[in-house]
Amino acid sequence: MPLPLRDYFKDLLAHYGPQHWWPGESPFEVMVGAVLTQGAAWSNVEKAIRNLKAYDLLDPGRIHELDEDTLALAIKPAGYFRVKARRLKNLVAWFVVRHGADVEKLRALRPDLLREELLEVKGVGPETADSILLYALGIPSFVVDTYTHRVMTRHGLAGEDTGYDDLKETFERALPRDAALYNEFHALIVAVGKEFCRPTARCETCPLRARLP
Ligand code: SF4
Structure with missing residues (x-):
C-alpha cells in the first residue's frame, strides 16, 4: 500500500x-547557501551571504580565484568557517573548471549522474547535493x-x-x-x-x- x-x-x-524556499537571488547563491547552511542557523547563513555580496564575492569566478583564508573571513558568521571555505572552494572549482560555471550545463546533465558528480566533491554530502539539485536547479530530488x-x-x-x-x-x-x-x-x-x-x-x-x- x-x-x-x-x-x-x-x-x-x-x-x-x-x-x-529557497531564499536566494540566483542558482549560484542557493548553491553557496547549501554549503553554508550545514550545521548552521539560516540567520547566520544570511549574514555570511550578505558579506559575500558586500565584498562583491558572490560570483563563481571570484570565489574560485580567492584565497581560502579571505573567503573564510567573509563567511565567518556561518560558523565552521574554515571547513566551509574549503568545501565552498571545492564546490566552486568543480562548477567552474568542469562545467564552465554554467547552470544550464548542469541542468542538461542526467540528474543521477549530476548527483554522483556532486557527491564526489569533497564536503558535499547527500543533503547538500540534493539541496543543490532541487533548490538551485529545480531538479526533482x-x-x-x-x-x-x-x-x-x-x-x-x-x-x-x-x-x-x-x-x-x-x-x-x-x-x-x-x-x-x-x-x-x-x-x-x-x-x-x-x-x-x-x-x-x-x-x-x-x-x-x-x-x-
Ligand atoms: S510532533 Fe512529531 S511525532 Fe508528534 S504529531 Fe507532530 S510530527 Fe508527529
Missing part, C-alpha cells in the same frame, strides 16, 4: 501555507534531513536505522516526480520539525497529530 505522504503534505500545507527522519520514525514510516537514500526513495516512490512539490514538502517538514517534532515531541498541538499511528 502506498504511504500516505500526500496526506501529510496536505496537512502541513493547510497549517503553514507555502514556505517560499527529494531532500532528507534530521527532521524528516524524526517525523517518519515517530509515525512508524521508517526505522531508526533507515538511511538517507532509503528515506529519500520512500518519498520519491510515494509522490509524483515534481520539483515544486518536493521543494514545498521538504520546507514544510523543516517547519514542523522546528516547531513541534523536536527532540521532545509536542504532538498535542502538532498539525500531524491525526496521522500518528
